[in-house]
Amino acid sequence: MNSLRSIRALVFDLDGTLLDSQKKLSERTQNALLRCGQLGLDLFIATARPPRSVKALLPSIIMKNVSAVYYNGAYCRDLSGNTSSFTISPAIAAKIITQVCRNKEQDKLSIESEDVLYALSNAVYEQNRKHMFVPPTIVSDKSLASIPANKLLLFRCSAETKHYIMNFRAQLSVVETDAGELLHIMAKHISKASAISTLCQKRAIPMRQVAAFGDDWNDLDLFKACGYSVAMGNAAPGLEKDATMRTGTNDTDGVAQVLEKWFLD
Structure with a gap:
């Protein structure tokens, strides 16, 4: 040293x-x-x-x-x-959002884009205020998929959703924090x-x-x-x-x- x-x-x-x-x-x-x-x-x-x-x-x-x-x-x-x-590929972000909605976990998902927070409902804020300072801007799932995402954030998602996301590890950087409570998803590298x-x-x-x-x-x-x-x-x-x-x-x-x-x- x-x-x-x-x-x-x-x-x-x-x-x-x-x-x-x-x-x-x-x-x-x-x-x-x-x-x-x-x-x-x-x-x-x-x-x-x-x-x-x-x-x-x-x-x-x-x-x-x-x-x-x-x-x-x-x-x-x-x-x-x-x-x-630096943002996630829109195509991959759209696939993840679709899977989250299919698993009825849209209340666990948010997107950060250049200091603006987006989500599909206010429930994600109500359930996770300790991690969020402001309520999100609410948009539809189609609109959410079109937003350039610096980071996707999932709160206490299911093992099924986590497994699906891990299929994209070659194209994404995925980090777990807070004893596995939070899943941070960014672009690769x-x-x-x-x-x-x-x-x-x-x-x-x-x-x-x-x-x-x-x-x-x-x-x-x-x-x-x-x-x-x-x-x-x-x-x-x-x-x-x-x-x-x-x-x-x-x-x-x-x-x-x-x-x-x-x-x-």
Whole structure:
């Protein structure tokens, strides 16, 4: 492993990592982030969330100092405000939507498209408010299939639906989080790691000089791609095996603990 002095960029997952169990950013962690930025380290957020909820959760002073990866890599914004968007094949999205409706699971499906949430009914919002900040725009199944989808999201879908989706693994990136409760579906080769790599290339930062912090399986690709990786104390069981080290939980300022030890003390 390279010297810690070689680290030039820091990447943070949001839920379960930067944010505590109450979805708050502690003052200690906020100060550690800002001080690292003042030292010249590039800061990145990499999350499954859409832009609107990240903006609602993080203070504006943090948002001004980070580049952001949303939808597990399907939508990105750099420090200059430039965005990149990657969508699922319309034909494949239409097949999945048809299958979901055939299985009468339309109340478990939503689509994210460049910070707009779409669904077939309000039931998906009523049943999953902890994952959604705003009610969706309601459209018909035909209209839904025509929307460029950065991400399809299924909440507690049946094994039959999940099996059907897995038939498209050669053309899709499929990630389970929240102990299998959520199924995130993006275009093939879309991941937090691919998005961070692209953003870092623009800054001439090699991935070996990047440190990633995370707690769930959609952070695994980052752990493998970055030179350093830190699993939270509350991480999904087994994730720490692919991490450089483990820190405290998100409720004990685990991120700040590492930043202070590495760069600030």
